[in-house]
Amino acid sequence: MSDSVLVTGATGNTGAHVVAGLRERSHRARAASRHPDSADADAVAFDWSDDATFAPALTGVRAVYVVAPAGAADRPFLETAAARGVRRVVLLSSSAVARGEPGLGEIHDLVTDLFAEPTVLRPSWFMQNFVGDHPLAETIRRAREIVTATGDGRLGFIDAADIAATAVEALTATEPVGGDLVLTGPESLSYPEAAAIVSEVLGRPVRHVDVSTAELARRLTAAGYSAEFSSMLAALDERIRTGEQDLVTTTVRDITGRTPTSLRHFLAGHASRLASSP
Ligand SMILES: NC(=O)c1ccc[n+]([C@@H]2O[C@H](COP(=O)([O-])OP(=O)(O)OC[C@H]3O[C@@H](n4cnc5c(N)ncnc54)[C@H](OP(=O)(O)O)[C@@H]3O)[C@@H](O)[C@H]2O)c1
Structure with missing residues (x-):
């Protein structure tokens, strides 16, 4: 009988919470990774670029949570x-990528065409970017700076756990949730405002440095990120600068019944990781 949910990106920001959330509700979750956890009987080897891993990963699976790595051969x-x-x-x-746009927008199209019950989650920027191995977190730890090309543009930072809770509902609800769902946290903040919250939580000043898109891409490349990744991240900042991402939706609460986490609350819970490497 097909009763499992395959969770791709199971070691990542949202996937790990999706696996935990499914299991808390007694659903069978197969945790897919290129390096599956040998201690987890339901972990499975999966690589988007290795089609020999597809059939074993899909055995007994009725639903899939899809985290497609950038540039992956997803089809x-x-x-x-x-x-x-x-x-x-x-x-x-992503909230920054509409259906049909290159990359995730093309996967959005594909998923909608191929499956009877597709739901597409389009979250704003993750709060985890402030504390993980994201360039933003690295600059906070190293230089006590948040460098963006966003100016005072605002966005609705969201906790990956709130995205995962929404995903768990969409994967398990009796009636399909469906649709193209923009997900945000509870408020829209600029990076200068976020820097003030980070400073307060850390008890040390962290300043926002506003640069041009080209300068941000240059700095990211100089920090060792690929030219392609650097220009992609910098270009996303422009979407924020124009005000396009100044959004707050009630979708997380509407679907899960939970109040989405605020940036201040999230950072207070991760204060040690703000100050030193994860
Ligand atoms: N960060 C943000 O602010 C933000 C905002 C909106 C949308 N998004 C989107 O969210 C998605 C996830 O981003 P994230 O930064 O949070 O990453 P993540 O989910 O924390 O990590 C990526 C995951 O992908 C898996 N993976 C990578 N290459 C793989 C491959 N070839 N085959 C199988 N699995 C592979 C990794 O697993 P293993 O290494 O264990 O194999 C890992 O679990 C991206 O599509 C991003 O565009 C991010």
Whole structure:
């Protein structure tokens, strides 16, 4: 019987919470990773670029949580899943990428075309960017600076745990949730405002440095990130600068019933990781 949910990106920001959330509700979650945890009997080897991993990962699976790595060859796996009878897919996309746009927007199209019960989650920027291995977190730890090309533009930072809670609901609800869902935290903040909150939580000043998009890309490349990743991140900042991402939605609360976490609350819970490497 097909009763499992395959969670791709199971070691990542949202995927780890999706696995935990499914298991808390007694659903069977197969945690997919290129390096599956040998201590987890339901962990499974999966690599988007290795089609030999697809069929074993999809055995007994009725639904899939899709975290597609940038530039991955996503089509072969998704076509295999559809051919094996998977009906329900929840895709993690981004508020900055509309259906049909290059990259995640093309996967959005594909998932909508291939599966009977698609739900596309389009979250704003993750609060985890302030504390993990994201360039933003690295600059806070190293230089006590937040460097962006966003100016005073605002965005609705969201905790990955709130995205995951929404995904768990969409993966397990009796009636499909469906749709193209923009997810945000409870408030819209600029990076200067976020820097003030970080300073307060850390008890030390962290300043916001506003640079041009080209300068941000240059700094990211100089810090060792690839030219492609650097220009992609910097270009996203422009979407914020124009005000396009100044959004607050009630979708997390509407779907899960939970109040989404505020940036201040999230950072207070991760204060040690703000100051030193994870
Ligand atoms: N960060 C943000 O602010 C933000 C905002 C909106 C949307 N998003 C989107 O969210 C998604 C996740 O981003 P994230 O930074 O939070 O990453 P993440 O989910 O924390 O990490 C990426 C995951 O992908 C898996 N992975 C990478 N390459 C793989 C491969 N070839 N085959 C199988 N699995 C692979 C990794 O697992 P293993 O290493 O264990 O294999 C890891 O679990 C991205 O599509 C991003 O565009 C991010």
